[in-house]
Amino acid sequence: MDQKRIVIIGGGGTGAAVARDLGLRGYSVLLLERDEFTGGTTGRHHGQLHSGARYAMGDREIARECLRETEILRRIAPDLIEDNGGLFVAVTDEEADYASQFRGACAEADIRTELISGKQAREIEPALSQAVRCAVTVPADGSFDAWRLPAAFFASAMEHGAKLFRYANVIGIETSGGSVSAVRVLDRMTNKEHKIEADVVINAGGPWVGKIAALAGIDMEVTPSPGTMVAVQGRFADKVISRLRPPNDGDIIVPQRSFSIIGTTQWITDDPDRIETPPEEIPRMLHLADEMIPAFSSAPFRAAWSAARPLAKRAHEVKAARALSRDFDCVHHENEGAAGLFSLVGGKATVLRAMGEIVADQVCSYIGEERQGSSDQEKLPPYRRFYRFLKEQESERKFSWI
Ligand SMILES: Cc1cc2nc3c(=O)[nH]c(=O)nc-3n(C[C@H](O)[C@H](O)[C@H](O)COP(=O)(O)OP(=O)(O)OC[C@H]3O[C@@H](n4cnc5c(N)ncnc54)[C@H](O)[C@@H]3O)c2cc1C
Known part of the structure; x- marks a missing residue:
């Protein structure tokens, strides 16, 4: 393969990191996003730095990978992370009993914790319920702006020559002789169709990954699984507040700017384009938030x-949707x-850099080149550069490699 032309489908955090x-x-990278950048799951998640x-x-x-990545992000994007730390709170006796196994598991993953009393927890976060019996502090937890972090990744990609197109809907993936050869894209700004030749195509379509793979005639075993979040006015705690129990519905409250967000639930759907928030989940989320912070539902x-x-x-x-793996997979x-077509399944926004690195390693190995990555070393540019670069690129919107 002489010339390596790599098309990425999907302009969420994963596409940005890849x-x-x-x-x-x-x-040479060309990224195609059918809507606005980060308009999929990336622009709508909780924003917890796990x-x-x-x-x-x-x-x-x-757990170890999350910890490693939070350390890297704090180094390469210090201004985009809110270093607020986390508190896992026990509201029932059963949850209080869970503290020692939980801390043991954290210790095995090198995550530092401390056990404090309910009174100490309320001294740190006065809005916590009187029912909180004890809490585990997790200093490495935090939060980040769901849009700014990927925007900084986009800006960095553009600084290194990547061309990004929004409103560019991929409607076909072509193969030739068993390898991927091109993608067909509908420019939603002009309603014109274009063909872009490619040696490698990366399907970073998030919950649309199955739909995109189907464009190449591939039937993937994936199921989109939505979750609900509810935001109220007011910042009741500066720390991320989690329930001290195995992951379940409504067990995380994340402070974001002057809001507090409770999440999440998990169900499954056939079509990520038809997700409606079940109305009954809203009072349920508010009730679950109140168990940790009683003032939540009246805000x-x-x-x-x-x-x-x-x-x-x-x-x-x-x-049970929660029983499924949350691991990241690059297929x-x-x-x-369709050699040269890679589909990315799963992962978390916190580990977006690591996902980008894993995919790039796999692409290098497919191409047969050893090119070392440096994404854990290079500091990210200011996220503000993203729209400046985009404006420059969009002044000449040409779906081609030059
Ligand atoms: C409810 C919920 C809460 C979460 N909370 C957290 C959290 O607090 N912390 C954390 O670290 N992670 C969290 N996550 C995980 C995180 O949101 C995801 O890992 C991440 O956002 C996925 O990004 P992505 O780029 O893979 O997908 P997306 O952001 O969905 O990007 C895929 C993109 O592909 C585009 N696309 C689709 N079809 C086409 C096509 N044919 N042509 C061109 N483009 C196309 C879409 O428009 C979309 O923009 C949460 C996830 C959920 C569901």
Whole structure:
């Protein structure tokens, strides 16, 4: 392969991180997003910077990866992270009993914690319920702006030559001789169709990953799984407040600017384009928030919305959505007649950089080149540069490699 032309489909955080990693390695990258950048799940999630504590009981390796990535993000994007720390609160005796196993699992994943009394927890966060019996502090937890972080990744990718197109809907993926050869894109600004030749195509479609793979005739075992979040006016705690129990509905309150967001739930759907927030979930979320912070539900209501993640299983095989793996997977479709087509399933916004690196490593190995990544070393540029770069690129909107 002489010339490596890499098309990324999907302009969420994952696409941004992959574009940056490949750009840093000197590849020609063209990214296509059918709507606004970050208009999918990326622009709608909780914004929790996961230390890994939430996952430590279930999977130490995922927990360790989260911790590693929070440390890297704090280094390469210090201005985009709110270093507020987290408190896991026990509201019942059963939850208080869970503290020691929870802390043991965190310790095995190298996540620092401290056990404090309910009184000490209320001294730190006075809005906490009197019912809080004890709490575990997790200093590595935090929050971040769901839009600004990927915007900084986009800006970095563009600094390294990536071309980004919004309102560019991919409507076809072509193969030739068992390898991917081109994508067909509908420019929603002009309603014109274009063909872009490609040596590698990366499907970073988030919950749309199955729909995009189907454009190449590939039937993927994925199910979009949405969750609901509810925001109220007021910042009741500066720390991320989580329930001290195995992951469940309505167990995280994240402070974002002057709002507080409770989330989330998890159900499954066939179509990520038709997600409606179930109305009964809103009072349920508010009730669950009140168990940790009693003033939550009486604060002015601001918004309720849902966003989906792709889960690696078919809908009819799903029994409990939470039982499914949250691992990240980069699937190469070489045995399905589409060598060079990669589909990305799962992951978390916290580990977007690591996902970009894993994909770029796999692409390098497919191409047969050893190009070392440096995405964990290079500081991200200010996110504000993103729209400046975009304006420059959009002044000449040409769906081509030059
Ligand atoms: C309810 C919920 C809460 C979450 N909270 C957190 C959290 O607090 N912290 C955390 O770290 N992670 C969180 N996550 C996970 C995180 O949101 C996701 O891992 C991340 O946003 C996924 O980004 P993505 O780029 O893979 O997908 P997306 O952001 O959905 O991007 C996919 C993009 O592909 C585009 N697209 C689709 N089809 C086409 C096409 N044919 N042509 C071109 N473009 C196309 C879409 O428009 C979309 O912009 C949460 C997830 C959910 C569901």
